[in-house]
Amino acid sequence: MLSVCLMLLLLLPPLVSAQTYHWGSCPDPKVQPNFNIEQYMGRWYEIEKLPASFERGKCIEANYAMRPDGTIQVLNSQFYKAKVRVAEGTAVIPDPREPAKIGVSFSYFTPYSPYWVLTTDYSTVAVVYTCTDILHIFHVEYAWILSRSRLVSSQTVRYAKQLLIAEGIDIFSMKATDQSGCKDS
Known part of the structure; x- marks a missing residue:
């Protein structure tokens, strides 16, 4: 166990600069009740985020679409280093009793990561x-x-941040995403 802890401590420094980490287990925030995945489909623009090493550009957006097999196509795009970069993934709802707790993967070789919709009105804002x-x-x-x-x-952003804080999520590192000068497709 000691060797595992030492290994984790050696791996921790690279995480510090690009992710948000905390000691202890993950919190268990409440998710959107009666979540409707069909209403959630479509394009969403990133307004603010906790740091993510895989998102360093501007004009970041995600587009969700149902596939015939019942899975969800996830297309994330960003403008980074003078070009548009797109990542395609797959999302699933592991437990139909909790449809706001989605799993997302961007590779056949990685497990589904949690993607929990804490709140959404489907037409204005979503907090994930x-x-x-x-x-x-x-x-x-x-x-x-x-x-x-x-x-x-600013009221919408303030509402979203207050929700995250109320769920025990530290937003100190949250940063606005540059959505200026973007081309709409």
Whole structure:
């Protein structure tokens, strides 16, 4: 066990600069009751986020579409280093009794990561959270404030942040995403 802990401590420094981590297990925030996945489909723009090493660009957006097999196509795009970069993934609802707890994977070789919709009105804002527990020693978390438009009111952002805080999620590192000068497709 000691060698595992030492190995984790050696791996921790690279996580610090690109992710948000905390000691202990993941929190268990409440998710959107009566979540309707069909209403959630479509384009969402990233307004603010906790740091994520896989998101460093601007004009970040996600587009969700149902596939004939019942899985969800996830297309994430961002403008980074002078070009549009797209990542395609698959989302599933592991437990139909909890449809707001979605699993997302961007590779056949990786397990589905949690993608929990904490709240959404489907037409203006969504607050999404994910957390990975590392042996109950520490956890890595991400959170996003999404919108159907590139710009939202400060009241909407404040509401989303208050919800995250109320669920025990530390938003100190949350940063706004640059949505200026983007080309709409």
